[in-house]
Amino acid sequence: MSKSISQHTDADLFYQMREEKIIAEQAFAELYARHSPRVFAYCRRILGDRDRAQDAFQDTFIKFFQSAQQERIMTNVPAFLLRIARNLCLNAQRTRHQTVQFEDFHASMNDESAEKTELLKLITAAMDLLPDDYRETFVLREYDGLSYQEICEVTNSTMATVKIRLFRAKQKIREILAPYLADLAK
Amino acid sequence: MNNHSTSDLLHAFLDGELEQSHEQPLFNELASSGELRNEMRELLAMRSAVQQDIEAFTPPLAATSNIFSTLGFTLPAATAGAVAAGEALTASSAATTVAAASWWSKFWLPSATALIGAGVTFWLLNWGYNSNLNAMAATQSAEIQKIRSEAAAQLADQANSFRNQLQNVEPKVVIQTQKVYVPKVEYRYIDKPSVADNSMKQNVNKSVLNTPIEESASIFAAHDRQPLYAQFSSGGNSIFPKQTSTYIASPISQDNALVESHDALTGEILEREFLPQDEPYYQRWSAKVGGVVSNWSSAPSTSLTAPTGTFKDINGQLMFFLSKDFSVGRKLGQEAFPLHYEGTISDRKIIRDQYSIVWWYGLSAQYQVSSLSFWGGVQPYITGFGGFSELGTHVRGEVGVQYPLSSLLSISAGYEVSGLFYEFQNVGFNTVKTGFNSGIIIHF
Numbered sequence: 001m002s003k004s005i006s007q008h009t010d011a012d013l014f015y016q017m018r019e020e021k022i023i024a025e026q027a028f029a030e031l032y033a034r035h036s037p038r039v040f041a042y043c044r045r046i047l048g049d050r051d052r053a054q055d056a057f058q059d060t061f062i063k064f065f066q067s068a069q070q071e072r073i074m075t076n077v078p079a080f081l082l083r084i085a086r087n088l089c090l091n092a093q094r095t096r097h098q099t100v101q102f103e104d105f106h107a108s109m110n111d112e113s114a115e116k117t118e119l120l121k122l123i124t125a126a127m128d129l130l131p132d133d134y135r136e137t138f139v140l141r142e143y144d145g146l147s148y149q150e151i152c153e154v155t156n157s158t159m160a161t162v163k164i165r166l167f168r169a170k171q172k173i174r175e176i177l178a179p180y181l182a183d184l185a186k
Numbered sequence: 187m188n189n190h191s192t193s194d195l196l197h198a199f200l201d202g203e204l205e206q207s208h209e210q211p212l213f214n215e216l217a218s219s220g221e222l223r224n225e226m227r228e229l230l231a232m233r234s235a236v237q238q239d240i241e242a243f244t245p246p247l248a249a250t251s252n253i254f255s256t257l258g259f260t261l262p263a264a265t266a267g268a269v270a271a272g273e274a275l276t277a278s279s280a281a282t283t284v285a286a287a288s289w290w291s292k293f294w295l296p297s298a299t300a301l302i303g304a305g306v307t308f309w310l311l312n313w314g315y316n317s318n319l320n321a322m323a324a325t326q327s328a329e330i331q332k333i334r335s336e337a338a339a340q341l342a343d344q345a346n347s348f349r350n351q352l353q354n355v356e357p358k359v360v361i362q363t364q365k366v367y368v369p370k371v372e373y374r375y376i377d378k379p380s381v382a383d384n385s386m387k388q389n390v391n392k393s394v395l396n397t398p399i400e401e402s403a404s405i406f407a408a409h410d411r412q413p414l415y416a417q418f419s420s421g422g423n424s425i426f427p428k429q430t431s432t433y434i435a436s437p438i439s440q441d442n443a444l445v446e447s448h449d450a451l452t453g454e455i456l457e458r459e460f461l462p463q464d465e466p467y468y469q470r471w472s473a474k475v476g477g478v479v480s481n482w483s484s485a486p487s488t489s490l491t492a493p494t495g496t497f498k499d500i501n502g503q504l505m506f507f508l509s510k511d512f513s514v515g516r517k518l519g520q521e522a523f524p525l526h527y528e529g530t531i532s533d534r535k536i537i538r539d540q541y542s543i544v545w546w547y548g549l550s551a552q553y554q555v556s557s558l559s560f561w562g563g564v565q566p567y568i569t570g571f572g573g574f575s576e577l578g579t580h581v582r583g584e585v586g587v588q589y590p591l592s593s594l595l596s597i598s599a600g601y602e603v604s605g606l607f608y609e610f611q612n613v614g615f616n617t618v619k620t621g622f623n624s625g626i627i628i629h630f
Contacts, residue, residue, distance in 0.1 A: 025260065028259065036245045037243040039245075040244070041239070041242040041243045054245075054249045057249055058253050061253045062256055119235040120238055120239055124239070142232075142233060142236045143236060145533070147202075163194070167193070170197060170232070171193075174228055174229075177232075
């Protein structure tokens with residue numbers, strides 16, 4: 001008896017995307033269902049602006065499917081997806097810095113439509129104050145659940161660099177939110 | 187061990203990256219350092235807050251639609267439903283194409299069901315259950331017609347003969363007939379001996395008599411050795427000869443049995459028409475328009491939470507009667523369901539936006555318990571429904587009563603339970619609602 005689509009591994013599904021349309025469509029839909037939340041979370045929290053995050057998110061999955069058509073050994077689909085998302089977000093950030101940096105800064109700070117709790121709102125604001133590489137490491141760890149080794153692969157960084165960035169990112173957020181976290185931790 | 191290194195260890199431990207050999211030193215430090223314990227609490231609070239960032243983990247439905255349309259794929263069914271209702275898609279031709287495709291993906295199953303249902307109904311109407319009933323009805327009608335014809339012919343001969351006799355005696359007499367509705371009365375009477383015959387004992391007997399419905403109070407039995415008569419009056423005039431006996435009989439039950447036509451002058455029966463015990467079967471339909479005011483009463487089967495509140499819906503039902511009590515048909519309606527779910531399943535953040543209103547459609551079966559009719563015609567009924575909605579499988583159940591205002595119009599009220607089952611991102615959802623319904627039914 002053949003396995004249902006949900007029982008296939010990420011790698012199996014990745015290779016199935018090279019096959020005929022019906023199979024490829026099912027495989028893509030399953031991978032999309034599994035990984036779209038973490039990819040969008042990365043785009044959303046790295047870029048801040050929801051519309052730009054949506055654009056990067058869409059392009060990520062389209063490029064992901066196109067990449068699957070090429071002969072490629074796949075070992076870690078989420079890391080591969082996040083690498084694509086990272087490159088697209090970096091491009092988007094460059095464009096933003098060149099054009100409407102000031103307006104978007106306020107847009108990202110004031111985009112509070114989704115924040116459900118006050119702490120979450122504060123963390124999101126604090127993340128925007130972090131350097132880009134710190135923020136990215138924090139998002140990959142806390143939002144996407146990547147291990148240190150996977151973060152190294154996605155960001156092309158050493159283990160020591162990842163550890164330092166992550167440690168400092170958390171400490172920085174703790175410093176910014178110190179009064180609030182102290183109350184919350186009691 | 188300095189503070190920086192113990193913090194490093196703590197961070198690594200919370201991230202699941204600490205080597206086992208370093209765990210015990212960390213635990214020792216945690217036991218002795220309040221500052222480190224505070225730091226751990228703060229880091230955990232931070233992580234907990236991030237896990238509540240549901241908005242960040244929820245791709246916009248429009249983005250999902252755009253991705254699938256760009257790749258030439260059909261939007262997954264659950265997502266397609268949410269896109270169509272919830273988010274305004276950009277008016278690109280690609281999106282329009284996808285919307286059309288997703289529309290068909292949602293409706294092909296209900297449409298196929300409708301075609302099958304129509305076919306089954308057509309078969310029932312022409313060759314199935316209905317044809318047998320119609321054959322029975324035709325046979326029964328022919329039998330009745332035959333009795334009527336024979337009785338009419340026989341009575342016509344008698345009436346003509348009688349008229350001829352009367353007209354021979356008095357040509358100016360005008361023959362009048364009076365149709366009397368005659369119930370069959372089962373009654374008890376006292377068989378009392380006459381004064382002249384003291385030897386006879388008094389007995390209580392039971393008998394059956396066809397007597398006019400106007401006779402409601404006293405029914406007089408004749409002498410035990412004479413034929414039984416009922417004394418009644420119509421318009422103040424006695425029709426049957428008054429009997430000499432005064433024995434009182436008490437009615438036990440009555441059942442409408444026949445209609446007699448009497449000659450007003452002589453009291454002779456001119457025509458007798460038997461009413462059939464069971465009504466012949468004729469094709470019968472009903473159409474119902476109703477609504478439900480319901481309370482969203484349960485959460486999904488998962489750990490997700492959903493809003494609560496009161497919702498309304500409206501629906502229509504077309505039913506065909508397979509018998510006097512049992513009917514089948516189709517039902518269409520729209521109903522409000524929760525706008526979104528939120529929560530975490532297996533470390534996956536789930537947020538599910540969906541229709542505030544969904545359309546549903548399917549097959550319905552109803553049994554109205556005529557034998558339990560009470561309060562002047564109020565009849566209980568029970569209805570079951572199975573079908574599909576824009577999101578997934580939909581079932582409904584209903585119990586209530588209906589009251590006929592006329593032969594064409596009834597009203598109904600009852601209690602209804604509805605359930606909706608669907609899947610989104612490999613997570614099964616269900617909603618169950620309960621509420622009071624009411625409706626207006628047209629019979630034709």
